[in-house]
Amino acid sequence: MKKVSNDPAVKFFISVIGLFVIFFILKELQHIFIPFVVAYLLFFFFEPLNVFFESKKIPIPIIIFINLFLTVSILYGISRIIIDSLVQFGSLIPAYEDKLNHIISATAKSLHLKERVLTNFDMSRILKSINYTGIAGGIFSSSLSIIVSGLLTLFFFIFISVGHNQIFEAIRMRYVEKRVKSTLGQMKKQFKQGKEGIFSENEANEAFETMTIQRELRLRKTFKDITEQVQRYIVTKFLISLSVGLIVGIILRLFDIEFYIIWAAFAVLLNFIPNVGSVIAVILPTLMALIQYESFGYALIVALVLIIVQNIIGNIIEPKVFGDRLGLNPLVILLSLLLWGYIWGIIGMFLSVPLTAIIKIVFSNSSSKNMRFITNLMSN
Secondary structure (H helix, E strand, O other), X not given: OOOHHHOHHHHHHHHHHHHHHHHHHHHHOHHHHHHHHHHHHHHHHHHHHHHHHHHOOOOHXXXXXXXXXXXXXXXXXXXXXXXXXXXXXXXXXXXXXXXXXXXXXXXXXXXXXXOHHHHOOOHHHHHHOOOHHHHHHHHHHHHHHHHHHHHHHHHHHXXXXXXXXXXXXXXXXXXXHHHHHHHHHHHHHHHHOOOOOOOOXXXXXXXXXHHHHHHHHHHHHHHHHHHHHHHHHHHHHHHHHHHHHHHHHXXXXXXXXXXXXXXXXXXXXXXXXXXXXXXXXHHHHHHHHHHHHOOHHHHHHHHHHHHHHHHHHHHHHHHHHHHHHHOEOHHHHHHHHHHHHHHHHHHHHHHHHHHHHHHHHHHHOOOOHHHHHHHHHHXX
């Protein structure tokens, strides 16, 4: 009689239940897992630089200090520029408010609309109805949460940098020594039973050493391939996003759009959110162009140029750079965006593609047929 535990249907449902449990834990403990994941992504990002430092015999504590100093300096510089631009933007809100009132009122009259809400549009009435106390409280709590998460991320980063090699050793002991010792036990058992008369005990021990070396080399190669591919993806994605921000900033500067630094920074961040991020990165500066120049034609030209740039980078350059091995099925991208967005909110949306790509890289390096099948489903 066939064992119930070997029934494919039972295995499938157990796997599904296990996935739901994992997602539930990730959602409930997101305040721990999000900093941990971000810290590991930072570790992979700095790994090429750290390998160079290690080749120069620089001590690990100094390398970690350099990583932290670079991270904090970059974040401080970027946040300082954005905050200064936002303060300047806030001082010009009354002027933009008058322009927006004029645009909406003039457009409504030109379309012969009779709704007084549009023909006599007044943005100040909408602003007065907003609960600023609740917004201020939300901003304060969000800022406090961001600070705590940032400190926790740096804390995790320090321990990951120190303990990453120990993780590899643990994996080596789990997947190499255990399997090899099991195989050796079977060989010795067969030797004692006389089924392997052609092997002496010394030859069996030599075979054990050879198998251990071969499995360890195979594991090291697989682990190295996974690490290198993850590093390449993270660094490449960051550089492409940075390139998008630079190009968008240059274009908006040429069109003389105000606060182009803010829109360029948004373009860098939103490029990590597939599809939806690119749309938002186009809409925001387009609205700025419309309010600034009060011209639909000028705003449309700005939008068309940005759309062309986003399509060239997102649909031509990025797939060519990543290649088929790192390419993801558009349906998988959409599902990952919804899934990680549900689990971890807006942060999950930013991390959805990197995390899904990392999962695909790990699966693609597995010898399991099921993992290969899932990899093929995820591939572009």
